[in-house]
Amino acid sequence: MSASVPPGVVCEGSHTEKHSGGAVDGWLAFEKVKLYTNAFIVEEGRILLGYKKRGFGKDLYNGFGGKVEPQETPLEAAVREMQEEAGITAPLKKCGTLFFVCEDIDHAFHIDIFVADEYTGAIIETDEMRPGWFSTSQGAPSSELPPIPYSRMWADDVFWMPMLLAGKPFIGRADFVQDGTMQKWWFAEV
Numbered sequence: 001m002s003a004s005v006p007p008g009v010v011c012e013g014s015h016t017e018k019h020s021g022g023a024v025d026g027w028l029a030f031e032k033v034k035l036y037t038n039a040f041i042v043e044e045g046r047i048l049l050g051y052k053k054r055g056f057g058k059d060l061y062n063g064f065g066g067k068v069e070p071q072e073t074p075l076e077a078a079v080r081e082m083q084e085e086a087g088i089t090a091p092l093k094k095c096g097t098l099f100f101v102c103e104d105i106d107h108a109f110h111i112d113i114f115v116a117d118e119y120t121g122a123i124i125e126t127d128e129m130r131p132g133w134f135s136t137s138q139g140a141p142s143s144e145l146p147p148i149p150y151s152r153m154w155a156d157d158v159f160w161m162p163m164l165l166a167g168k169p170f171i172g173r174a175d176f177v178q179d180g181t182m183q184k185w186w187f188a189e190v
């Protein structure tokens with residue numbers, strides 16, 4: 001049921017906590033917040049992820065996304081980033097909101113997460129991302145696709161990705177120290 005949520009997390013209705021933990025008691029402080037998006041295609045037992053070839057999160061698999069530009073809504077930014085990073089257009093719908101604070105970055109990340117079950121266009125590799133399909137049925141021996149590579153993704157993803165795949169809206173926060181270790185986390189269904 002509804003109780004307090006971590007600083008930076010906005011929840012207007014009720015929520016049910018699903019995962020929390022960490023080696024420290026308090027949350028990291030933050031002053032500025034920047035808006036980001038992250039978007040996924042999930043269809044027919046598979047999910048499209050991108051291997052990040054450069055920049056923040058290099059060498060990790062993630063959805064497609066980036067900063068929301070000043071003149072854009074988060075949805076417009078998510079659609080644009082999907083086109084820029086994977087070459088496709090998708091009817092994205094918001095499915096979650098995450099908040100991240102990194103010890104060595106001067107702003108917190110407010111990330112709207114989007115998903116679509118269809119797309120148009122041809123998936124292409126770009127300068128930033130190498131797209132690839134992964135099976136959403138973890139461990140299903142019949143799938144020809146590899147399972148979602150959680151060990152090569154941001155450490156928080158394993159907590160909220162199952163809610164995304166189950167179609168359950170979610171919120172959450174995670175704090176990271178300088179070496180990229182996740183030191184505290186909290187995730188809930190809404």
Ligand SMILES: Nc1ncnc2c1[nH]c(=O)n2[C@H]1C[C@H](O)[C@@H](COP(=O)(O)OP(=O)(O)OP(=O)(O)O)O1
Pocket residue numbers: 036037038039055056057062063064065066067068081100109111154155156157174
């Ligand atoms: N901890 C964590 N888990 C899952 N996803 C993310 C994080 N931290 C993150 O930043 N992200 C997501 C949010 C965005 O989708 C990307 C980061 O965007 P990036 O492409 O680095 O942003 P910019 O460099 O500003 O990119 P452009 O706007 O220029 O495309 O990772």
